[in-house]
Each structure stands twice: as structure tokens, then as C-alpha cells.
Amino acid sequence: MSIRGLKKKQPKTFKVKIVTVDAEMEFSCEMKWKGKDLFDLVCRALGLRETWFFGLQYTIKGMCTWLKMDKKVLDQEIPKEDPISFHFLAKFYPEKVEEELLQEITQHLFFLQVKKQILDEEIYCSPEATVLLASYAVQAKYGDYDPNFHEPGFLAHDELLPKRVLRQYQLTAEMWEEKITAWYAEHRGIARDEAEMNYLKIAQDLEMYGVNYFPIAQNKNHTDLLLGVDAKGIHIYSINNRFSPNKSFEWSAIRNISYSEKELTIKPLDKKAEVFKFFSSQLKVNKLILQLCIGNHDLFMRRRKVDSIEIQQMKAQAREEKARKKMENQRLAREKQLREEAERAKEELERRLFQLEDEARQANEALLRSQEAAELLAEKAQIAEEEAKLLAQNAAEAEQERQRLEITALKTKEEKRLMEQKMREAELIAVKLVKESDRRAKEAEHLKQDLHEAREAERKAKQKLLDITRLNYPHMVKYPQYSPTDSRDANFDKGSIKLDLKDIDLKRLSFEIERERLDYLEKSRKFEDRLKELKSEILALKLEEKQSGLSS
Numbered sequence: 001m002s003i004r005g006l007k008k009k010q011p012k013t014f015k016v017k018i019v020t021v022d023a024e025m026e027f028s029c030e031m032k033w034k035g036k037d038l039f040d041l042v043c044r045a046l047g048l049r050e051t052w053f054f055g056l057q058y059t060i061k062g063m064c065t066w067l068k069m070d071k072k073v074l075d076q077e078i079p080k081e082d083p084i085s086f087h088f089l090a091k092f093y094p095e096k097v098e099e100e101l102l103q104e105i106t107q108h109l110f111f112l113q114v115k116k117q118i119l120d121e122e123i124y125c126s127p128e129a130t131v132l133l134a135s136y137a138v139q140a141k142y143g144d145y146d147p148n149f150h151e152p153g154f155l156a157h158d159e160l161l162p163k164r165v166l167r168q169y170q171l172t173a174e175m176w177e178e179k180i181t182a183w184y185a186e187h188r189g190i191a192r193d194e195a196e197m198n199y200l201k202i203a204q205d206l207e208m209y210g211v212n213y214f215p216i217a218q219n220k221n222h223t224d225l226l227l228g229v230d231a232k233g234i235h236i237y238s239i240n241n242r243f244s245p246n247k248s249f250e251w252s253a254i255r256n257i258s259y260s261e262k263e264l265t266i267k268p269l270d271k272k273a274e275v276f277k278f279f280s281s282q283l284k285v286n287k288l289i290l291q292l293c294i295g296n297h298d299l300f301m302r303r304r305k306v307d308s309i310e311i312q313q314m315k316a317q318a319r320e321e322k323a324r325k326k327m328e329n330q331r332l333a334r335e336k337q338l339r340e341e342a343e344r345a346k347e348e349l350e351r352r353l354f355q356l357e358d359e360a361r362q363a364n365e366a367l368l369r370s371q372e373a374a375e376l377l378a379e380k381a382q383i384a385e386e387e388a389k390l391l392a393q394n395a396a397e398a399e400q401e402r403q404r405l406e407i408t409a410l411k412t413k414e415e416k417r418l419m420e421q422k423m424r425e426a427e428l429i430a431v432k433l434v435k436e437s438d439r440r441a442k443e444a445e446h447l448k449q450d451l452h453e454a455r456e457a458e459r460k461a462k463q464k465l466l467d468i469t470r471l472n473y474p475h476m477v478k479y480p481q482y483s484p485t486d487s488r489d490a491n492f493d494k495g496s497i498k499l500d501l502k503d504i505d506l507k508r509l510s511f512e513i514e515r516e517r518l519d520y521l522e523k524s525r526k527f528e529d530r531l532k533e534l535k536s537e538i539l540a541l542k543l544e545e546k547q548s549g550l551s552s
Helices: 003-009 035-046 104-119 127-142 163-168 173-187 192-203 283-303 309-472 484-491 493-551
Strands: 013-019 024-030 054-060 063-066 084-090 212-217 224-229 233-238 247-250 254-260 263-268 276-280
Touching: 024 035, 035 054, 035 084, 063 283, 084 104, 104 127, 104 192, 127 163, 127 173, 127 192, 212 283, 224 283, 233 254, 254 283, 263 283, 276 283, 309 493
Parallel strands: 013 084
Antiparallel strands: 013 024, 054 063, 054 084, 212 224, 212 276, 224 233, 233 247, 254 263, 263 276
């Protein structure tokens, strides 16, 4: 067979893009493939065995529709795209997630889808519950909380809370992160699959969990209502209240569901009970409602029957897998604990080593400082020794100076004493001189008085002699041509000699008095000079004593 012939026998294909909650895949499908063929291919690619919860959803003319499994893909009313986009989503929800979700991949897909529905506000959740759910989502993503690794701001790029909750409370992103982290820190030791399961166990108790809502009218008057389909049955809600149904029909109480054009009828199992009829906006809506009702009813009845061999095997494998994972988690936890203890021990040893190194460094620095201090002390000791020598020398010099000063002081005292003695002697001499001066003055006065008396006696004697001469020699008066002196010389030689002698004595006496007076004045002058010299010496000694006192 030729290569050209082989090419002709290759089937025609078309491309599809499958979008899961966290990934995208592309496949090539044969033109004849039915919906189940594509669905099985996706499940095999994902490793999913619990296929009954899921379906392939697409949007056509603004309405979400599920791909039918028993019809060819291209024969259905699908978007004309290349590739054709389908969303792989959970179509039916379990009543009890912990019992029904057996595979980890099933659990993970449900977790991602329910989390997205809560963030998109398709499922209402109270603010307190959203914070707790966010903490489990963080645990599933980041593992155990580590304050050294998960620093403030590590959740800044994660969407964890609905926008409604963020608008409702005036809290900053840091405040919300603090609240979430407080819960997150308490989940230490919880594995990812366990954190996701805890998330789903909380979410399954929310009123809007797993409910598909459709707008309906109860009668032709078009009273607006909402019809909800979930794993437990059918519920009728007011248009403004999706939490508390006005009326509910459990799957076990429903006998039949049918539709005719836009009208859909629910017949209770109790034939006496009233048949509930409602109207939808389109025939497609009734078909979709019926499709969801059939699938949920089948699962409802299946849960209440004995599990098939496949389910039993899957549950057994799930239990074994959980036991194995539990043991593995315990082993990992133990290893993690041991590793943490080893790391703590290592950190402690490193800290101790660092401390010892630091202590060694400090000791080395202390040693260097000690050596420097020793050298400095040696230098200081040398300087001190030199200073001591200098001080000793200065002390010796000071002692010599002191001795010299003492000697000088003694000399000064001796000189002072001598000067004082000389001054006293000078004062005594002065007193003596004063006394002598007084005595001489008195003597001079007496001599002057005696001289005066002698002169007065001489005058009187001369006068008396003249008087006698006049009386005895009157012709001497009449004859003045004769010189009286000659007459006296002639007639009175003896009297003249006596008078001359007396005159000579008086002159001699006056000369002696004058000479002694001059001697006295000379001695007084010399004594005054000596006194001045003594005073100058005394002042010089006093000045030297003052200077010696200041210098000491």
C-alpha cells in the first residue's frame, strides 16, 4: 500500500481546547466522536476516575449548556470556533464530600471550583467563614506557616476574599492578611489534600453550595421565582432570597419530572399531593433543568444503594491511599520535625560557634588591647621613671635650693639681726648724737652766753677804762692830735697786754666753738649718710625676702 493511500485513510479531525479551573489543554478529535469520547479523553488526560461528577460546558447565545455524551460533538449546537472551547467543570455535587470524593484529583478540582464560586460571589459566605476558608486555601498552597519565610505581604498577590467582604469592612490589605495569617498559623501539620478537604467540608454547609438557579414563573401571570437544583432535590426560592427556599422537593419524594415546551411539571411520589407546575423563559432552559434533575436524582439513588464493585475498589484504594498518605505524612512530619530539630541544633551550634568566634575575637581584641596597654604602661613606666629621676633631681635641686634658701634665710636673718643691731646702734648713736648735740648746743649756748657776758664785760671794762682815762687824763681829750693808742701804749702797757690776752682768749674760744660746731655738723652729715645706707640695705633685704617667698 502506498503512502498516499495511507494518508487518505487518516480520519478527519478538529481541534478543541479544554479549560479546567487551573489549566488549559488542546486535543485533536475525530469528526465522528461523540461527546463521551471527548469527555473520556479529557478524564484520561487528568487521571480522573470519578467521572460522574463532571461534564463539558460551553456557552452559546449567552446560555451555559452541557455537552451531551450520547451525541456527536459536531452535531450539537456548539460555538463555531477553532479550536472549540469547552470548560471541564463539576456538573453534580456530592452530599458529603469526605465520603464521596475518593480521588485526590477529584477533590482538588472541586476545591478550585468551589473556591472560585465563593470569590465570584456565586456562593454566599459570611465574612468570618471567608477568612477561615482563606486560611485553609493558604495552607493548601503554601504549606505550614513559617514566620521567617512568610513575611508580611506574602499574600499581597493572592485573591482570597470576595470583593463584597472587602467593601463591607473598611480594613486595609495588611489587616486582612493579619486575620488570615492568625488562622493559617493554627493549621500547622495539615497536608494539602487535608486542607482542601477541610475547605470543602465548610463550604458544603453553605446555603448556596451546589445549587443551580433558574428563573421561573409559577403561573401564566409570571410571578417571578427561582428554581434551584442540587444533590438533595428541587427547591423554590423567592427572586430576592436564594438562602431559604419557600418549598422543597427531595429526590426521594419526587415520582416524575416532565416538560412540555416551556412548562415543566413535578409530580410528587404521594399521588394525593399537589402537582407543581412552572414555566421557564425558553425550552432550552427546561431541557437543561431536566438534564440536571435526572443526573442529580441518579446520583441520589446511587448513594443509597450498595456500591458497585468499581466503587468498592475505588474506596478501598482511596482508604489505602489515605492510610499510605497518612503514614507518609507522619513520616514526613517526623522527618520534618527531625530536620527542624537538626536545623535548630545546627542553628544553635552555629550560634554557639558564632558566639565562640565572637568571644575568641573579643578575647583576641582584648589580648591586643592588653598588649597595647602593656606597651603603653611600659612607656608610661619609662616616662614615669624618667619623671621620677627628673623629680628626684628636681627634689635634690629643690633641697639644695631649700638649704640655700635656709642658709640665705639664716644669713638674711643674721644680716637682718646685724642690721637691726646696727640700726639700734645707729639709733643709740643718733640718740647719743642728739644728746651730744643738745649738750653741745647747750654748751654752745653757754659759751655764747659766756661770750656775750665776756663781751659785755669787755665792753663795760672798755667803757670803764675810757671813763677812767677821761677822768685821769683830761688833756687827752682836749688834744686830740695825740693818739690815744700811743698814750695807752706808753702809759698803760700792762693794761693793754691784759686786754689783748683777754681778746686772744675770746677769739680762741670762739674758734674752738666754731671748730667743734663744724666737726659736729660733719659728724651729723656722715651719720645721716650712714643711716641712709642702713635704710637702703634694710629695704633691699626685705625685697629679697619677699621675692624668695614668692619663688618658693
